[in-house]
Structures are given as C-alpha cells and as structure tokens.
Amino acid sequence: MSDIIEFKTDTIGDNVKRVMLPFGGFYQSHYDTVINGQLSDMMEDGMSFGEVQEMAQGIDYTTHYQGVAEGYAAYLTIKFESLYGCEVNFTQTQVHPMTPQNTGDQISSAVDVTQLPTLNFLQDLLAKDVIDFKQSLKQVATDTLTSCSGFHSSWDANIERLFDKPYEQWEGVYIECLLTAMVNAIHIDDMGGAADEFWQHNINDFEYMGFMDHGYIEGFLFVDNLYAPNHC
Numbered sequence: 001m002s003d004i005i006e007f008k009t010d011t012i013g014d015n016v017k018r019v020m021l022p023f024g025g026f027y028q029s030h031y032d033t034v035i036n037g038q039l040s041d042m043m044e045d046g047m048s049f050g051e052v053q054e055m056a057q058g059i060d061y062t063t064h065y066q067g068v069a070e071g072y073a074a075y076l077t078i079k080f081e082s083l084y085g086c087e088v089n090f091t092q093t094q095v096h097p098m099t100p101q102n103t104g105d106q107i108s109s110a111v112d113v114t115q116l117p118t119l120n121f122l123q124d125l126l127a128k129d130v131i132d133f134k135q136s137l138k139q140v141a142t143d144t145l146t147s148c149s150g151f152h153s154s155w156d157a158n159i160e161r162l163f164d165k166p167y168e169q170w171e172g173v174y175i176e177c178l179l180t181a182m183v184n185a186i187h188i189d190d191m192g193g194a195a196d197e198f199w200q201h202n203i204n205d206f207e208y209m210g211f212m213d214h215g216y217i218e219g220f221l222f223v224d225n226l227y228a229p230n231h232c
Helices: 030-044 049-057 061-084 119-126 133-145 172-190 199-218
Strands: 016-020 090-096 106-112
Touching: 016 172, 030 049, 030 061, 030 199, 061 090, 061 106, 061 119, 061 172, 061 199, 119 133, 119 172, 133 172, 133 199, 172 199
Parallel strands: none
Antiparallel strands: 016 106, 090 106
C-alpha cells in the first residue's frame, strides 16, 4: 500500500480506513515508569548520576513512541491471528501527540477491513467459552459514543443497526469499536475467563500485561535502545 491513508469524515465504501487503535497513550503511562525504573537500576548498578542524567536527556522520545506504536500494531496482528485465525495488517502506524485540542496521545493505523472476521464468525467462535461478542460490541459502542464530552459523542451509539452490513459500509469510528471489542475478547481468552467485567480495564491489562511483556522480549522498551547522544 503506497498511498497514505488519512482520516476522513466519510469512509462509507472504503475498504481501507485509518482508525485509532485501542491504546491507552504515553502521557503519565507505564512506558514512562519503565524508563524511569531502568534509569534508577543503572545508578544502582554503578553508573554515576551524571552519566544517567546524560542518558535521560539524550532519550529520543519521538522515535521511542513511534517504535512502541509500530510494535503495538504488530502485536495486534499476532494476537488476531492467534485467536481469530486471520491476518489483519495494521499499516502506516502514526503517533498522535497530546495537544490542547487532543486530551490524550493516541496511535492510529490504516486497516483493510475486508481482512477482519465477520460478526457472525466472531459470535460463533466466542459465545461458548469467551463472551457474547455482539453484546460486548454493543456495550463498547454505548460506552464510547454516548459520552457527553467524548470526541465521538455526535455518533449514533446504536451499532446494532450495522450488524447486517459489510465493514466497508461502517464508518471508521464503528470499526474502532469493533477492534476494541476484539481486543477485549482476546484478553478474556488469555485470562481463561478470569478477566475484569469492565472492558476498559481489560483493554488496559491487554496493553500493560501482554503487550509490555512482548515489548521486553522484542527489546523496544529498553533504555539502551532509546539513547541518542546527539539528540537535542
């Protein structure tokens, strides 16, 4: 895919849509805690305060956040294939920093919605041992789209009206709800049904437990890989 996929106000009929991923953000997050903890460990291991301070000041956070974002998108692909048996490629991943208009930093990707499993497949796969997927999706949409102060508060929260339509006929915001419900189901399955009853908590745990463990294994959460001495 060579063309850059941008956000649009009307995505009806588009196979490939840019959507926000279910991700908690970087500001005051576990990612900062991880970096600070590693810097403290370096001092305990004998590195001088000055050396640690120089390393801290040289961390290229822009590159770091982009690397985490791309790692998260790749992790979603792995987890979707593991549970749902489909290869969903999240491409052109971007970090959207916090601004006065945007109260939380987020990440987005372009996704070909024809790669996503159908609602009936998800319902049949998950209903017996994991979750009533359609009911969960309706709850995600209700909670996400009816907030008085929410960015998407003008959208109709009745996502059930789309259940008989192909994903190409869904606006991007509803695909975001679908992806969130799919991640919620993955975490419930990973926990053997012992996950939290609130989907918001499960999304956070999916990120901070599963994904961050993955990040350590892949190496993109280590301070040594973030340090850029000439960064200013």
